[in-house]
Amino acid sequence: MKRKTDVLIVGGSAAGVTTAITVRRHYPDAEITLARKENQVLIPCGIPYIFGTVGSPENNLIPDAVLSKNNIDLITDEVTSIDRKGKAVTTASGDAISYKKMVLATGSVPFVPPIPDTRLNNVFTVKKEVDYLKHMSQALDKAKDLVIIGGGFIGVEFADECRKRQNLNVSVIELLPHCLLLACDEDICSKAEDKLKENGVNILADTRAEAIVGNGKVEHVQLAGGEKLRADAVIMGIGVVPNSDLAQSADLKVDERHSIYVDEFMRTSDENIFAAGDCARKTSFFTGGPSRLMLASIASIESRVAGANLFTLRRRNERSIGVFSTVIDDLCIGSAGMTERMARETGFDVVTGEASSPNRHPVGMPGVTDVSVKLIFSKESGIMIGGQICGGPSVGEAINIIGATIQKRMRADDIATLQVGTHPALTASPIAYQITNAAEIALTKMR
């Protein structure tokens, strides 16, 4: 079958859906088609919660209603090749779709480490596929010893959810000295590790998995020191790589990491083809160099840029800051921008400020917990380049205050006098408000 559309979006996850909505808002009359290969699309960040809190992949789907509500034509089919000259694609089922503008939102695939033998039964990656995750959940039901390779966000979230299953002993193997060390400084990493340990998770940091060993099915993970860790299930959560096969087969420019090259308007090397999300090249807000950040939230922002720019250039991608949050048991953690460690390694001279206080005032108010904030400033300019928070659930929004102030390149002095609102039942007192106080403390060190 031959089809025609004004805008073809390839991929139906965070980037694809946000692009579709954004195009609809900016070009209300455009005919918009979204092609994806999956029948059902998982909420990517929600995948660990399938294994505990929400219970099944079907409870973690992006509803298709968001597409129909925005008058987006949905095609469930895989785009297999692009004819850039003819401005058309062909699909696995043999259809042809011609487009005026196309957006590649093909996402990423799990990185599989080059160790033996990752193909044993019960060795899993974190694939964004409903049936795969169902199978994985069934396997975990029968398992006793789960080893998670990789202690980043996905690894610790899997650990925290899986330890809620009665049947499982959970271990996490992390190559770096601490879990979460690419996103947080050591003190917060330690708090997260302590929380996992309290709940029975075995943390092996500074540890390399050398091999996965078994006979048909995994039996143990062999560590660098020779030690064997019993395992009847393994989850590898050590990152993802851009899925740029389609782009590469169409001779679109990619970088050395196979990310699709995009300019600041999110245009690929073909001006009629845009890319957004995990498949697209990212640049660090702080260094201008390449960034390895791949987050659904970044995908959404890039999609708001790409979608607005399709027929008229309206927005620039301001480069990626990286704003994360997560929860381990009742400990909520947020991080934005560079960690102190990362900033120093990059060559910045930094000053930090830390403030900790209860998130309610007076402390007799319900829901009280301590919230700690650490802010990282370039000493030279006073500009904030990073921040971390840990505490209660409001951390999820509080980290976005820090993200916004980083994005606007605010200085310690601006942040110390930021006009914030406070309330006894919702925040720290204005005297003890953590973000302004941390900035004030950093300032005193700059003199």
Added chain:
Amino acid sequence: MKRKTDVLIVGGSAAGVTTAITVRRHYPDAEITLARKENQVLIPCGIPYIFGTVGSPENNLIPDAVLSKNNIDLITDEVTSIDRKGKAVTTASGDAISYKKMVLATGSVPFVPPIPDTRLNNVFTVKKEVDYLKHMSQALDKAKDLVIIGGGFIGVEFADECRKRQNLNVSVIELLPHCLLLACDEDICSKAEDKLKENGVNILADTRAEAIVGNGKVEHVQLAGGEKLRADAVIMGIGVVPNSDLAQSADLKVDERHSIYVDEFMRTSDENIFAAGDCARKTSFFTGGPSRLMLASIASIESRVAGANLFTLRRRNERSIGVFSTVIDDLCIGSAGMTERMARETGFDVVTGEASSPNRHPVGMPGVTDVSVKLIFSKESGIMIGGQICGGPSVGEAINIIGATIQKRMRADDIATLQVGTHPALTASPIAYQITNAAEIALTKMR
């Protein structure tokens, strides 16, 4: 007794304490003295919670440890006069204290409406005095019918806390068409009113209290239409007026509302005397004209400006935005900057954007509730001039994202592409994130 100090701070509430800490941070060697007349200082925003959640004034105190920790000398005595030429004050107990720099943080006192007969027994204002509030709480224990005059934040918070007392029928009288109308637009005001009504509070909006009537003790409140509302206790919560008596007696310049004149460095008309908090003149961030906002959070920011500037001018007061939050039962409300109504009345041509979505993703995550955001932009410039949120407890921090973006004069386009972080257990999905979406929706109306 004669004393000497480098810095004398008069007043021990939000402004006084924040000033003291700020001076200590910026001038580590200064001798700092804080003089206040109260033995114990109440957390001002926590006062309504004394009557329900926290149970007593003693559970709602600013701890003196914050002063001793920062090496601030505390004098419990009332400053009764200022000798500006001699740079000294005298106190009620007859002491004299000489200063190099002084900060007036004398706060505000409740406004008493000019109606008969506010001096009857069991007619209360919201005084920041421990013994007064204890007496008030005892009176409420014995009362049956409580009438609250004034449906602003303080009024609705008192209503929500007092309705938790088994013995009380609570009514709120509000002059404007809705409660909270000076801080929120009608739709949010209605939600707040509905929540109070659901919990048995009687709301009389668009209603004027003409007189308080009784024989020694209050018996009823007479309304403008002639109706009588039975009352054996009345709380008047219709705002506060600056407490500038001391400043006026020292011939410091005040404005027509008796606010102490301060320049943008928080200096009064005497360059050795600063003022901060409710007693100091405020200017609107949006109009440059006078502002009636009096909030502990504003007091704290002004104190961070004043405290830093005492011996060297380091900061400017950027004028008051007004960032509020409150909770009524389980409904959390935040507002920053101008409401749509206020903006139109001021003469702005405005465009609004609204977005509502669950605060978790997927919706099976615990703690899910809808969060609604309304953003208000100047149509001409695209600059955001206000925002309101209602939803769950994270509203307390989310409104500070909006406050920060207002303070940095961000445009709808900047906010639509703000780099936010999201997490299944803490926020909306990146696709549905309310603040960015509301900005995007407003943008589509600007074309």
